[in-house]
Amino acid sequence: MRKSLAVALALGLWTDSLVWARQPVRAAQAMVVAQEPIAAEVGLATLKAGGNAVDAAVAVATALAVTYPFAGNLGGGGFMLVRMNDGRQAFFDFREKAPAAAGPNMYLDKDGKPTRDSVVGWRASGVPGTLRGLELAHRKFGQQKWADLLAPAVKLAREGFPVSYSLSQSLKSAGRVRANAPDGSVLTAGGILTREADSKRIFLRDGRFYEPGEIFRQLELATLLKRVQERGVNEFYEGELARHFAREMAAHGGLITYEDLKNYQAVERKPLEGTFGDYTLITAPPPSTGGLGLLQMVNILEGTGYEKAGLGSAAATHYVAEAMRRYYADRGEFLGDADFVKVPLTSLISKAYARERRASIDPAKATPSSVIKQGRPTPGESNETTHFSIVDAAGNAVALTYTLNGGYGSGVTLPGLGFLLNNEMDDFTVKPGSPNMFGLIEGEANAIRPGKRPNSSMTPTVVLLKGQLHLVLGAPGGSRIPTGVLQVFLNVAVHKLNIQDAIDQPRFHHQWQPDKLYLERGFSPDTIELLRAKGHPVEPNTFGVARVEAIQVETIDGKRWLAGGQDGRGDGKVAGY
Secondary structure, three states, X not given: OOHHHHHHHHOOOOOOOOOOOOOOEEEXXXXXXXXXXXXXXXXXXXXXXXXXXXXXXXXXXXXXXXXXXXXXXXXXXXXXXXXXXXXXXXXXXXXXXXXXOOOOOOOEOOOOOEOOOOOOOHHHOOEOOHHHHHHHHXXXXXXXXXXXHHHHHHHHHHHOEEOOHHXXXXXXXXXXXXXXXXXXXXXXXXXXXXXXXXXXXXXXXXXXXXXXXOEEOOHHHHHHHHHHHHHOOXXXXXXXXXXXXXXXXXXXXXXXXXXXXXXXXXXXXOOEEEEEOOEEEEEOOOOEOHHHHHHHHHHHHOOOOHHHXXXXXXXXXXXXXXXXXXXXXXXXXXXXXXXXXXXXXXXXXXXXXXXXXXXXXXXXXXXXXXXXXXXXXXXXXXXXXXXXXXXXXXXXXXXXXXXXXXXXXXXXXXXXXXXXXXXXXXXXXXXXXXXXXXXXXXXXXXXXXXXXXXXXXXXXXXXXXXXXXXXXXXXXXXXXXHHHHHHHHXXXXXXXXXXXXXXXXXXXXXXXXXXXXXXXOOOOHHHHHHHHHOOOOEEXXXXXXXXXXXXXXXXXXXXXXXXXXXXXXXXXXXXXO
């Protein structure tokens, strides 16, 4: 009996909601794991044609902008982590920026209460960064021609592709106004595409919803992609496309101007690094909060022996949840765009600080979030989302996570250009002490300022084992991304599961506020009751805790293999050769 199945049965975790007996997909040369199958195949074809991992990332990201409108994008932003086979590494930050006209109180009504303008409509969008980020990474590490890498996306938009069952259902959900929101105003993807004429026309066919198997063509998007393919990214940020973008913004009361687009730059930053036993974790620096959180949580857990209680046990779940909530308490207080605020980064990810936070954990009892405050780090230096992981034949690796924030972003499709805009402005602190769309409560460090990048939970990560590439992983899932990535890493590093089993295990999440321990389906009734007895306000049967897509490098009989894990909480694909 395979170890994961034996563990599941012993702990009473067997459930038909997760597939326990799945093997990873293995390949000898190269691999792409993505949230959407067509884009995964585009990446694989790029690798087979001689492209490296960064080339494949450009091809996958632009293809997802066509085939996965829920989160794939040209109108959003994200992070790319690159680790080359010679040890070079780089982190490309193409997170959206607040427009020059933005201000700290722009989403408060006359009574000081948050409005919904940070979530839906033309004022919800930050300046998009995706194309600038892909360009920057390709300029540094790419091998194939830019035009060749965009060709698959152009073709998919122009000729169309068959609508999958999951895309059909997603578009229908985004095209139906919920009964409790008769005006069409929504906070989630449900009904989000009903507000704007171009969104209804392109994605909903004005109410004639796409059915599985029908061909979905996006001719305006194809024209835009063709111009970027032929003229380069400057066309989007400084050319006629940018002028058209700015005109439409002005006509609809949006804030993004031509100058905002022209002045936008992606930034290369130094990745964060930390250790856990023999493992080295390379991950995202601010304005990501997820990489810092991952390192802080593994530091708190290292050496505690929490795992001796058993994978999925109440005692182990309790201890990890307590580490989670301490990180989220710190997140709300200290983290923001390090170009604008002083982030005590070195202290927050230090082993010494982790010891202080660990000392406040009671192994037998949950600490109420109301009494957990942020720590006292010493001064230091300066939902929807999609993720894909790539390893090429030479051993170069890319972990890329990018987003529109909510599913289908702000619901706004730019007329004449055919792409959706983000609603990333909601990731700023709209009002200190008030939760955003993911329930996160943040402080002044993440307040809105012109040109500032909002906090993000995106956590693209590369893990080395004794200096050698071992894992490439990341996830979509809003505030649940860091905890999802954490648990998959621990399942491999601590519990010694293969990557598919590590992903398939039921997960949990605690983010300090609200004071709830969210459990996926799969935890036994006895475990749930034991957690409640420890003082955890448990929310069982929660919707998935992130959707992790990962690649593990294995050695079997002396030969290197790539093992791909695809998260059954979504509909992605492992493609390899």
